[in-house]
Amino acid sequence: MGKCFRTFVRVCQLFRIKRFVPVTAAAAISFRQFLETDIPFGMRLKSIAGWNQLPEDWKRFLAHDPDGCFLGVERSGEPVGTVTTTTYGKRFGWIGMVLVHPEHRRKGIGTCLLNHAMTHLEGLQVACIRLDATPLGKKLYDTLGFQDEYELERREGIGRSCTFEGVEPMRPDDLARVCAYDAPRFGAERARMLEFLYQQSAGTAKILRDETRALRGYLMARPGDHAWQIGPWMAEDAEAADQLLRSGLAALAGKPVFLDVLRQLTPAAEMLEAFSFRVQRPFIRMYRGRHDFTGEPEKTFAIAGVETG
Ligand SMILES: CC(C)(COP(=O)(O)OP(=O)(O)OC[C@H]1O[C@@H](n2cnc3c(N)ncnc32)[C@H](O)[C@@H]1OP(=O)(O)O)[C@@H](O)C(=O)NCCC(=O)NCCS
Structure with a gap:
């Protein structure tokens, strides 16, 4: 034996x-x-x-x-x-x-x-286990059968006052609509997580609607030890994303800010370049198991955070 x-x-x-x-x-x-x-x-x-x-x-x-x-x-x-x-x-x-x-x-x-x-x-x-790996962590996850999904990068910079149009503060009674908007784009319902993140957002959460009052996107931010973290930042298109980003940066004017963005699938990195946000470090999104619910990564300009998804 x-x-x-x-x-x-x-x-x-x-x-x-x-x-x-x-x-x-x-x-x-x-x-x-x-x-x-x-x-x-x-x-x-x-x-x-x-x-x-x-x-x-x-x-x-x-x-x-x-x-x-x-x-x-x-x-x-x-x-x-x-x-x-x-x-x-x-x-x-x-x-x-x-x-x-x-x-x-x-x-x-x-x-x-x-x-x-x-x-x-x-x-x-x-059904599926997912995570965002640091280069150090990836070595460990590779040995456990995780597969690469896509690349992310953390961008860091400073909030600044800038102009934006049509963006409104997110109010508590907007949350249900935000959660319904978010679910197909994220790939799963995460109302409780968004409620917690909203509680942490200290008045920085924003929404953008079209002329029919349908959501075109939303953005949240929360304080961190070194910097405010912007995310989730979800939008229908680059123009909506840009307005939301500007409103988020204006709300955090003068403060250090991090965002974890999808490198290839959205124009988030180029938008942040325009505000002098530099790459801090890369991450890789990995999964193990049946990955049927990928969501719409091309509408995810910044994730909530690498520890959260
Ligand atoms: C990543 C981390 C959790 C690994 O913890 P650990 O207890 O050292 O991991 P293990 O001993 O189980 O190592 C497992 C395997 O991962 C790989 N690995 C872990 N650390 C490594 C390193 N520094 N360089 C190369 N390979 C490494 C090796 O394949 C290792 O197997 P081996 O020792 O038989 O070669 C730890 O280094 C850590 O806390 N790092 C800082 C935080 C971090 O990056 N966390 C990951 C977030 S995604």
Whole structure:
């Protein structure tokens, strides 16, 4: 039995089938639900990684999927890593906040966290698992069978006063219409997520309508540790997107701003070039499973954020 098992492990290692490799860490690490009291640890890890989240972002993950956020803990009781999952019905689940403390990296803990998150999502019968990978994370996801979907890039710059036309502030009673507009474009219904993001938007959320009062797009922003994050920024066409962007930048005049934009599928990057927004770093959107609900990426000028989708 022992010999059989060792052979199985060797074969998995040879073919890089990480899902079944009981790496040394697997025996030493356990998982428990990430709780609000773990947010300071999560904030420490994300600060080491130079990420932009605030405690409110962790709270959003916990409020949206309280059973889907996990902490990796060593046998000594020391927390060593985090992972969050966000479900959008059964269409897809999003994996985010994959963080391992630098002193514990390259020991298989990242793989264990990912496996745990995937098992959780599979248990919920989610058809497809998606995520936006950093170049460091991509190496890990490649070994777990994720496939590339499309490229994203983070743009950074400074908000500035500029002119725009027809854009209105988003009011609470606009939310239902915004959610209905968003669902086919995002690929799934995400009303609760948009409500949380709206609560974080501190008066910066905007909508644009046509002459029949139908939505032509919307934009939200929320504060972050290093910069305001604009997203989602969804629009029917480049002209609507431009007006919304201008209104968003004007609302954040003088403040540092990040946006995670689709590189090839929309003109978002060129629009941001005009406002001197530079590329900060690339991401790659990846998926695993049946990906039937791709939405309309050509209408997604900026995603909500790489940890959220
Ligand atoms: C990415 C991260 C979570 C990986 O955690 P980890 O515990 O080191 O991952 P593992 O030990 O399970 O590594 C799994 C595999 O990923 C790849 N990998 C991980 N880190 C790597 C690195 N720095 N360079 C090259 N390959 C790497 C390797 O294939 C590795 O397998 P191997 O060690 O057998 O070669 C960790 O580096 C981290 O927290 N980085 C900062 C935050 C981040 O970028 N998170 C990813 C968000 S998408």
